[in-house]
Amino acid sequence: MITAFVISRSTDLLASIMLTGIFSLLSAVFFVLMDAVDVAFTEAAVGAGISTILMLATTSLIGQHYERRPTRHIPVYALIVVVVTGSLLVYGTMDMPVFGNVDTPVQQHVAPRYLNQSGDEIGIPNVVTSVLASYRGFDTFGETVVIFTAGLGVLTLLGFRRTEHQKNKNVIAAMYPHKILRVIGSLLIPPIMLFALYVQFHGDFGPGGGFQAGVIFAVAIILHSMLFGLAKTRRIFKDRSIYLAAGAGVLLYGGVGIVSMLKGGDFLDYSVLLSNAVSGQHIGILLVELGVGLTVATVMLIIYFNFSGRADHQHEDKT
Amino acid sequence: MLVSLFNYWIVIVLMMMGFYIVISHSNLIKKLLGLSIFQASVFIMYISMGKVEGGTAPILEEGIKTYSNPLPHVLILTAIVVGIATVALGLALVVRIHEAYGTIEENEIQEKDNKSC
Amino acid sequence: MLAHAPALTVLVPLLAAPLSLVFVKSRHCWIFCLLVTCASLVLSSLMLGQILDTGTIIYTMGGWPAPWGIEYRVDLLNGFVLLLVSLLGFIVMMAADSSLEKEIDTDKRKFFYSSYLLCLTGMLGITATGDAFNVFVFLEISSLSTYTLIAMGKDRKALWASYQYLIMGTIGATFILIGIGLMYAMTGTLNMHDLSIRLPEVENTRTVFTAFAFFMVGVCLKLALFPLHLWLPNAYTYAPSIVSALIAATATKVAVYVMLRFVFTIFGIEFSFEHMPLQEVLIALGVAGVLTSSIIAIYQTNLKRLAAYSSVAQVGYMIIGFAIGNVTGLTATILHLFNHALMKGALFLAMAGIMYRLGHVEIKNLQGLGRTMPLTMAAFVVGGLSLIGVPLTVGFVSKWYLVLGIIEQGWWLLAVLVLFGSLLALIYIWRVIEIAYFSPPNASTSQVSEAPAMILIPTWILVLGNIYFGIDTDLTVGITSLAAQSLFGVSP
Numbered sequence: 001m002i003t004a005f006v007i008s009r010s011t012d013l014l015a016s017i018m019l020t021g022i023f024s025l026l027s028a029v030f031f032v033l034m035d036a037v038d039v040a041f042t043e044a045a046v047g048a049g050i051s052t053i054l055m056l057a058t059t060s061l062i063g064q065h066y067e068r069r070p071t072r073h074i075p076v077y078a079l080i081v082v083v084v085t086g087s088l089l090v091y092g093t094m095d096m097p098v099f100g101n102v103d104t105p106v107q108q109h110v111a112p113r114y115l116n117q118s119g120d121e122i123g124i125p126n127v128v129t130s131v132l133a134s135y136r137g138f139d140t141f142g143e144t145v146v147i148f149t150a151g152l153g154v155l156t157l158l159g160f161r162r163t164e165h166q167k168n169k170n171v172i173a174a175m176y177p178h179k180i181l182r183v184i185g186s187l188l189i190p191p192i193m194l195f196a197l198y199v200q201f202h203g204d205f206g207p208g209g210g211f212q213a214g215v216i217f218a219v220a221i222i223l224h225s226m227l228f229g230l231a232k233t234r235r236i237f238k239d240r241s242i243y244l245a246a247g248a249g250v251l252l253y254g255g256v257g258i259v260s261m262l263k264g265g266d267f268l269d270y271s272v273l274l275s276n277a278v279s280g281q282h283i284g285i286l287l288v289e290l291g292v293g294l295t296v297a298t299v300m301l302i303i304y305f306n307f308s309g310r311a312d313h314q315h316e317d318k319t
Numbered sequence: 320m321l322v323s324l325f326n327y328w329i330v331i332v333l334m335m336m337g338f339y340i341v342i343s344h345s346n347l348i349k350k351l352l353g354l355s356i357f358q359a360s361v362f363i364m365y366i367s368m369g370k371v372e373g374g375t376a377p378i379l380e381e382g383i384k385t386y387s388n389p390l391p392h393v394l395i396l397t398a399i400v401v402g403i404a405t406v407a408l409g410l411a412l413v414v415r416i417h418e419a420y421g422t423i424e425e426n427e428i429q430e431k432d433n434k435s436c
Numbered sequence: 437m438l439a440h441a442p443a444l445t446v447l448v449p450l451l452a453a454p455l456s457l458v459f460v461k462s463r464h465c466w467i468f469c470l471l472v473t474c475a476s477l478v479l480s481s482l483m484l485g486q487i488l489d490t491g492t493i494i495y496t497m498g499g500w501p502a503p504w505g506i507e508y509r510v511d512l513l514n515g516f517v518l519l520l521v522s523l524l525g526f527i528v529m530m531a532a533d534s535s536l537e538k539e540i541d542t543d544k545r546k547f548f549y550s551s552y553l554l555c556l557t558g559m560l561g562i563t564a565t566g567d568a569f570n571v572f573v574f575l576e577i578s579s580l581s582t583y584t585l586i587a588m589g590k591d592r593k594a595l596w597a598s599y600q601y602l603i604m605g606t607i608g609a610t611f612i613l614i615g616i617g618l619m620y621a622m623t624g625t626l627n628m629h630d631l632s633i634r635l636p637e638v639e640n641t642r643t644v645f646t647a648f649a650f651f652m653v654g655v656c657l658k659l660a661l662f663p664l665h666l667w668l669p670n671a672y673t674y675a676p677s678i679v680s681a682l683i684a685a686t687a688t689k690v691a692v693y694v695m696l697r698f699v700f701t702i703f704g705i706e707f708s709f710e711h712m713p714l715q716e717v718l719i720a721l722g723v724a725g726v727l728t729s730s731i732i733a734i735y736q737t738n739l740k741r742l743a744a745y746s747s748v749a750q751v752g753y754m755i756i757g758f759a760i761g762n763v764t765g766l767t768a769t770i771l772h773l774f775n776h777a778l779m780k781g782a783l784f785l786a787m788a789g790i791m792y793r794l795g796h797v798e799i800k801n802l803q804g805l806g807r808t809m810p811l812t813m814a815a816f817v818v819g820g821l822s823l824i825g826v827p828l829t830v831g832f833v834s835k836w837y838l839v840l841g842i843i844e845q846g847w848w849l850l851a852v853l854v855l856f857g858s859l860l861a862l863i864y865i866w867r868v869i870e871i872a873y874f875s876p877p878n879a880s881t882s883q884v885s886e887a888p889a890m891i892l893i894p895t896w897i898l899v900l901g902n903i904y905f906g907i908d909t910d911l912t913v914g915i916t917s918l919a920a921q922s923l924f925g926v927s928p
Contacts, residue, residue: 092645092647137498251451
């Protein structure tokens with residue numbers, strides 16, 4: 001809470017970004033306390049990791065680390081809007097069910113079925129994964145599409161302007177000259193990828209799943225690009241194949257749904273995939289999580305490559 | 320009762336700080352930071368709803384009777400992802416705006432627009 | 437196949453979006469997208485036919501029954517909106533290939549088409565779903581792709597417009613998320629039908645009141661109700677013409693649909709109109725919106741911007757229509773969703789034609805365009821007349837029902853204000869007509885010829901739609917009044 005307050009006052013962009021990262025980490029801790037381990041995992045990876053990196057990348061692209069505070073207007077109107085909204089919310093919480101109580105509608109109505117029957121209906125211990133990938137699998141499908149959309153957006157916004165000349169140039173990474181970093185870094189990449197795979201397939205039992213795995217996998221490749229130069233990494237992972245792979249992730253998820261349609265079930269009804277409903281659910285969840293992982297990893301790469309690729313252009317434009 | 324709702328109020332204060340940053344600051348990156356704080360606080364509100372006193376994480380295991388509610392967790396997983404997607408797109412826009420206008424301050428952009436009109 | 441129609445209507449464009457990236461030539465990609473949108477249109481019209489025969493269609497995603505899984509629940513109202521969105525999605529797509537030639541670089545076009553399909557998917561998804569949280573997810577799909585599409589505009593102001601929309605849109609979506617969260621806290625469910633059953637038990641709590649307020653503010657941001665419309669004029673003005681046409685014809689309609697769905701189905705008429713000051717607030721904002729934005733529209737120098745302000749005004753009419761709280765008014769609103777899509781679609785496509793030839797839409801430089809581009813300008817004029825509400829156009833039909841609805845309540849003053857709004861529309865449309873027809877062509881307009889056929893054809897399909905549905909009102913009025921009656925719980 002104090003971090004948030006400081007952010008609102010600070011004019012130093014770098015400091016605010018780091019503080020936002022800390023804020024995310026703190027909320028991840030809070031999520032663990034609230035028993036939401038999956039969410040904590042994601043928040044730590046996304047809020048503290050990805051978004052901080054992106055913010056920093058943007059500031060370095062822009063080269064402006066301080067905010068020029070306009071002296072003329074003091075945002076009284078903003079304060080009023082905020083106070084009104086805030087008091088409305090406080091007013092709204094007056095009748096909210098008591099925190100942590102078992103008898104609230106939230107705990108009583110829909111949730112018990114997930115907790116009591118998902119073990120039999122889907123057969124995997126992590127209820128969050130069951131709900132995520134099966135009961136509310138369509139939301140997760142939508143989420144994958146959102147990621148895909150964002151990747152597409154970043155690609156269209158930042159991905160064009162590269163000339164042939166620049167494409168073939170081998171920009172040496174900042175870290176390349178440091179031998180120790182390079183050796184240790186390359187040692188790290190395989191375990192990170194392995195860990196990503198573990199997270200991917202362990203999602204049924206513990207916290208984890210396609211999204212987190214995708215992020216971790218992308219990190220491994222990003223590390224590679226930091227060590228060996230963006231150009232080199234981009235030669236391995238061609239632009240076109242990356243965005244097609246992102247699309248393939250969405251298609252894999254949707255394809256599972258279509259197959260279940262063809263087999264006589266509803267869209268995303270994994271039970272009909274195999275003769276045994278529970279193992280059908282297993283295979284379905286496995287496949288869609290794979291789709292999510294693929295899309296997320298590739299979109300992260302698209303975003304990272306395009307942000308840092310932009311930096312190279314700007315650098316060259318100046319020199 | 321006041322104690323029991325205290326948790327929500329903290330969240331609301333956080334939420335409003337984020338909201339305030341969005342609408343009051345003129346720096347485009349700062350606005351996006353505010354937006355993520357605003358959204359993160361909404362996530363905390365959702366997760367708080369799912370908590371059950373004495374419950375554990377919703378991973379089925381022998382011998383455990385009370386679990387916290389998994390549904391808000393699922394919703395928020397989705398929402399976090401949506402949030403980062405928005406922020407990424409927003410930042411990409413900021414980069415482009417900076418290239419086109421040479422500034423990322425709202426008022427300066429508006430001035431430049433008015434001049435060219 | 438037909439059993440899966442609700443899901444497929446949304447899924448076809450969704451799955452086609454990543455597929456469209458495979459194409460190397462943008463022309464092929466366009467043909468593919470045209471087929472896809474056409475398929476979606478066929479599915480949604482079949483579905484509407486089925487609803488008329490057998491009533492509401494329910495489709496469970498993943499085979500899980502409603503409050504546990506996500507269901508699609510399509511009744512007359514959203515069946516109609518689905519048809520509208522997919523119809524406009526198809527017609528606007530027809531013009532895309534020609535219009536993009538001048539407005540978007542070749543290598544970006546494929547991404548444009550993919551984003552276009554995603555945007556369409558998002559809107560169809562919002563409309564078809566019966567789950568409150570699912571609305572949020574698909575809302576974000578359509579929003580994110582819209583931000584991308586707007587940012588593709590040539591002018592650098594497009595970037596700024598897109599950023600503004602991103603901030604406003606995300607605040608709106610977060611408000612909606614808070615509203616849904618509070619509803620969930622009180623009822624424990626996210627399914628709309630289930631919510632409508634469980635909300636009345638707790639409707640006198642302050643939490644539900646707050647949930648309602650947050651939800652409404654969030655949706656109003658999205659549908660650009662005055663005074664939350666500030667993002668809209670820039671977005672419409674600087675986006676590529678095709679994008680302006682698509683979002684002007686569909687995006688606000690979907691937002692109005694969401695509002696109708698929540699106000700009528702979920703919270704219920706009794707709660708919305710009796711416990712809440714909804715009626716007064718909405719009518720006040722609606723009237724203010726109609727009058728202010730019509731007046732602002734009169735002073736615009738850019739044709740697209742003029743049309744954008746007129747859209748804000750038209751949203752005002754829709755809001756007044758359902759806020760007066762009787763069946764006729766609601767019929768007018770739903771009817772106007774469709775009719776306004778027809779007229780704005782025609783207007784923006786005509787502007788796409790002008791953009792194609794002239795490269796700008798500054799009103800003062802359109803002198804004599806009525807002579808050099810007769811078909812395009814004629815389309816613009818018919819669209820404009822429809823906007824004013826001249827008899828024999830669709831605009832007249834919806835205005836007629838709106839005024840009837842108001843008179844049913846006996847609010848004469850309101851009726852006069854609504855008609856005064858039409859007068860203002862007459863002024864801003866006339867300004868354009870005067871310059872285009874009654875002044876001699878200038879250096880640039882005398883050079884140009886008619887817009888390319890692939891822009892003219894879809895424009896004229898919409899223009900003829902404007903006239904046809906203005907004369908033969910049985911079909912549209914029939915469906916919309918049935919939909920309105922079912923929302924009010926009157927058995928037809």
